[in-house]
Amino acid sequence: MxxxxxxxxxxxxxxxxxxxxxxxxPDILAVNRLNLKIQQGVVHALVGPNGAGKTTxxxxxxxxxxxxxxxxxxxxxxxxxxxxxxxxxxxxLPDTPAAYETLRVDEFLRFIASLYQVxxxxxxxxxxxxxxxxxMAGYVNKYLGELSRGMLQRTLLCGLLIRNPKILVMDEPxxxxxxxxxxxxxxxxxxxxxxxxxVLISTHILSVAEEICDEFTIISEGVKVASESVRDLREKxxxxxxxxDYYINTLQGR
Amino acid sequence: MWNNLRISIRRPAFIMIQALSIAIxxxxxxxxxxxxxxxxxxxGYNTGIETVRNMIYSLLQESGFFGENAIxxxxxxIALIVAHQIIKAxxxxxxxxxSEPADVDTLFSAPMRGYVFFTAKYFRTIPRRLLIYFxxxxxxxxxxxxxxxxxxxxxxxxxxxxxxxxxxxxIGSVATSGLYFMRKFVSxxxxxxxxxxxxxxxxxxxxxxxLLTPILVVGGVxxxxxxxxxxxxxxxxxxxxxxxxPNPHVPVFITLYYPALPWLIGGLLFGYLxxxxxxxxxxxxITIDLYEEISAVTRRxxxxxxxxxxxxxxxxxxxxxxxxxxxxxxxxxFRKPGKAFYLVGLIANFVFALFLITLQPTLITAIPLxxxxxxxxxxxxxxxxxxxxxxxxxxxxDPFQGERGTIYLIRLSQVRPFWFTFIKYLQxxxxxxxxxxxxxxxxxxxxxxxxxxxMAVAILPHAVLISTAIGVALGSRYPSTPSGKKETPVALxxxxxxxxWTAMSPVLFIFLxxxxxxxxWVLLGSLFISxxxxxxxxxxxxxSAHSYLRQE
Numbered sequence: 001m002x003x004x005x006x007x008x009x010x011x012x013x014x015x016x017x018x019x020x021x022x023x024x025x026p027d028i029l030a031v032n033r034l035n036l037k038i039q040q041g042v043v044h045a046l047v048g049p050n051g052a053g054k055t056t057x058x059x060x061x062x063x064x065x066x067x068x069x070x071x072x073x074x075x076x077x078x079x080x081x082x083x084x085x086x087x088x089x090x091x092x093l094p095d096t097p098a099a100y101e102t103l104r105v106d107e108f109l110r111f112i113a114s115l116y117q118v119x120x121x122x123x124x125x126x127x128x129x130x131x132x133x134x135x136m137a138g139y140v141n142k143y144l145g146e147l148s149r150g151m152l153q154r155t156l157l158c159g160l161l162i163r164n165p166k167i168l169v170m171d172e173p174x175x176x177x178x179x180x181x182x183x184x185x186x187x188x189x190x191x192x193x194x195x196x197x198x199v200l201i202s203t204h205i206l207s208v209a210e211e212i213c214d215e216f217t218i219i220s221e222g223v224k225v226a227s228e229s230v231r232d233l234r235e236k237x238x239x240x241x242x243x244x245d246y247y248i249n250t251l252q253g254r
Numbered sequence: 255m256w257n258n259l260r261i262s263i264r265r266p267a268f269i270m271i272q273a274l275s276i277a278i279x280x281x282x283x284x285x286x287x288x289x290x291x292x293x294x295x296x297x298g299y300n301t302g303i304e305t306v307r308n309m310i311y312s313l314l315q316e317s318g319f320f321g322e323n324a325i326x327x328x329x330x331x332i333a334l335i336v337a338h339q340i341i342k343a344x345x346x347x348x349x350x351x352x353s354e355p356a357d358v359d360t361l362f363s364a365p366m367r368g369y370v371f372f373t374a375k376y377f378r379t380i381p382r383r384l385l386i387y388f389x390x391x392x393x394x395x396x397x398x399x400x401x402x403x404x405x406x407x408x409x410x411x412x413x414x415x416x417x418x419x420x421x422x423x424x425i426g427s428v429a430t431s432g433l434y435f436m437r438k439f440v441s442x443x444x445x446x447x448x449x450x451x452x453x454x455x456x457x458x459x460x461x462x463x464x465l466l467t468p469i470l471v472v473g474g475v476x477x478x479x480x481x482x483x484x485x486x487x488x489x490x491x492x493x494x495x496x497x498x499x500p501n502p503h504v505p506v507f508i509t510l511y512y513p514a515l516p517w518l519i520g521g522l523l524f525g526y527l528x529x530x531x532x533x534x535x536x537x538x539x540i541t542i543d544l545y546e547e548i549s550a551v552t553r554r555x556x557x558x559x560x561x562x563x564x565x566x567x568x569x570x571x572x573x574x575x576x577x578x579x580x581x582x583x584x585x586x587x588f589r590k591p592g593k594a595f596y597l598v599g600l601i602a603n604f605v606f607a608l609f610l611i612t613l614q615p616t617l618i619t620a621i622p623l624x625x626x627x628x629x630x631x632x633x634x635x636x637x638x639x640x641x642x643x644x645x646x647x648x649x650x651x652d653p654f655q656g657e658r659g660t661i662y663l664i665r666l667s668q669v670r671p672f673w674f675t676f677i678k679y680l681q682x683x684x685x686x687x688x689x690x691x692x693x694x695x696x697x698x699x700x701x702x703x704x705x706x707x708x709m710a711v712a713i714l715p716h717a718v719l720i721s722t723a724i725g726v727a728l729g730s731r732y733p734s735t736p737s738g739k740k741e742t743p744v745a746l747x748x749x750x751x752x753x754x755w756t757a758m759s760p761v762l763f764i765f766l767x768x769x770x771x772x773x774x775w776v777l778l779g780s781l782f783i784s785x786x787x788x789x790x791x792x793x794x795x796x797x798s799a800h801s802y803l804r805q806e
Contacts, residue, residue, distance in 0.1 A: 064362055
């Protein structure tokens with residue numbers, strides 16, 4: 001997608017924002033001068049209370065919403081100026097997935113593969129792989145409108161993963177998944193990260209962020225409150241404390 | 255639970271605008287009635303209104319705006335509608351369009367150029383439009399055939415019906431657009447709710463006055479109210495049919511516009527198709543979002559494209575997954591419940607056409623069928639009317655016109671099933687009958703022949719279907735939940751013959767030659783067309799007022 005003559009982008013941050021701001025009508029400041037820098041191959045969590053601006057931030061990053069101020073770079077591409085290239089590297093999973101209810105699961109996966117021009121052999125291989133891993137073999141001929149929330153979430157995840165994007169942006173990806181599905185997803189997130197894919201998730205479940213993420217950012221009322229690596233946090237707070245303690249203390253200390 | 259209902263269903267803005275829209279539509283019909291339709295009913299009593307109309311016509315002709323040919327009046331109407339569509343496109347009222355919610359997350363996050371999205375959506379609408387016009391042509395085939403036999407007026411009939419159908423579609427479209435726009439406006443300016451309330455009550459009072467006033471004399475000019483005229487029309491239809499003399503203006507009108515018919519029909523179809531597509535193309539909410547996004551990019555590049563920024567597709571370059579999106583749109587569109595409606599409607603119209611063609615000699619010579627059929631037909635009629643209520647109670651279509659979540663809330667609420675069913679029943683019948691009445695009356699009275707009047711009433715179910723089909727096509731009248739998708743086609747299939755039969759029954763009785771001896775049935779059938787519908791309007795207005803005040 002990016003062209004054969006393009007310079008290597010191995011060293012650029014996967015996601016970078018500068019003074020990112022989003023105002024909703026009439027004067028709700030959902031995201032306020034947010035600076036993010038997430039390197040390639042990192043699993044990053046965006047945590048914060050309800051209404052903190054997590055979903056808005058992720059939708060801005062995915063190019064689904066336009067910022068009022070600031071800029072976004074995806075693999076070095078400006079999302080506003082070079083959205084086509086930026087979006088080619090990014091896969092987005094919304095928090096409340098809207099699906100084509102009258103498409104079957106297999107049709108949806110083929111549609112996504114065709115939309116992103118995934119080679120047929122790669123598609124067949126990955127579809128087989130992820131359908132098996134998400135235990136969806138019995139659902140491939142069902143309509144998306146017939147699926148439960150958890151199965152729909154798995155289907156959309158399959159759609160993301162068969163594309164093999166360089167960046168995965170997922171809004172509350174574990175919401176709606178049963179324990180088994182959640183376990184599989186967490187393993188997959190770690191695996192794709194080891195293969196160089198950057199993963200940005202928003203979550204309310206701090207233990208999950210602590211378990212699978214390399215670093216996290218806490219935002220509140222659209223403002224970045226703190227940003228740490230999990231390793232640094234563990235060294236900082238000692239063995240008796242965890243991300244939950246740090247989160248509460250950080251928010252209370254604002 | 256009641257709070258949920260009030261908040262989610264009885265939104266004051268929605269209710270108010272709904273009532274206003276109905277009042278506006280009635281006022282438009284009322285106006286058309288006086289200045290376009292009412293002529294043949296007036297007979298000796300219409301000196302005042304005739305004078306006013308002649309003054310308006312002569313004024314327009316003398317000003318040279320319409321020329322001397324009445325066809326310019328039609329062209330002017332078309333021009334007005336085209337202008338309206340262009341204005342609507344520029345203003346960009348969000349009316350939903352062809353995009354699906356899933357398109358936002360799936361397509362907009364994909365590396366896809368704007369033109370791919372727009373082109374795919376544009377292509378997606380074309381089959382639907384063609385289907386609608388095909389549907390119209392099929393629906394009027396029996397009537398066309400009838401007039402080819404006796405009057406050789408096929409082109410005229412096609413013109414009239416298509417013109418009326420798309421005028422009605424426009425009225426519905428204006429009402430829908432206005433509803434969404436005003437709803438948004440009211441929601442954003444709730445601090446002025448006192449004034450909205452005043453406007454609401456004034457509209458209700460005016461609407462009620464217009465509906466209920468039989469005759470109004472202003473400065474010596476006599477205005478006949480729609481209720482009065484409808485009553486006269488149907489009484490005339492039922493009792494004698496001789497009150498309606500042939501309209502002396504009809505031959506002149508036909509002579510004048512006949513040479514222009516092919517151009518007019520072609521221009522009408524293609525012009526309307528094009529303008530409507532462009533308007534929807536530009537007024538779709540998701541489209542507008544994307545336009546804004548892309549225009550922001552052009553601004554950042556230092557370009558100022560002005561209104562041209564609404565056509566970003568012209569300036570973009572990309573590899574095209576067009577066929578992928580088209581294929582997806584075809585599959586999802588084909589599987590939508592409305593398709594079942596179209597299919598059933600088409601089949602039913604073919605059956606109806608065959609029925610009329612087969613019985614044509616009998617009908618034309620007015621040979622009554624065996625009278626023993628009458629009790630059977632009457633029983634069938636009663637059963638259908640009684641059965642329709644429980645049938646509609648399982649209908650998943652949304653009686654509150656697109657307010658999603660209604661069914662879910664109703665099920666959780668304490669609303670008694672009877673009242674819910676009753677409201678659903680009334681509301682489902684309200685819109686198509688309201689739209690069908692002027693079609694029927696206009697169609698009949700313009701030609702001014704009692705024999706044609708009967709045929710005009712016979713077109714009522716078709717008008718209902720056409721109007722409903724357009725409504726379904728232009729708006730999202732049906733819920734998109736999985737359960738709704740499963741239930742809606744079945745409900746529509748059930749509803750179609752019931753509504754058709756309800757509308758057709760008086761005509762059938764007359765055709766069967768049993769009108770004098772079965773006047774009760776005929777009148778009962780007529781009730782479903784005129785005072786009944788007006789009663790529904792009043793009921794809805796009253797219910798709206800009640801809901802509005804409860805909310806406040």
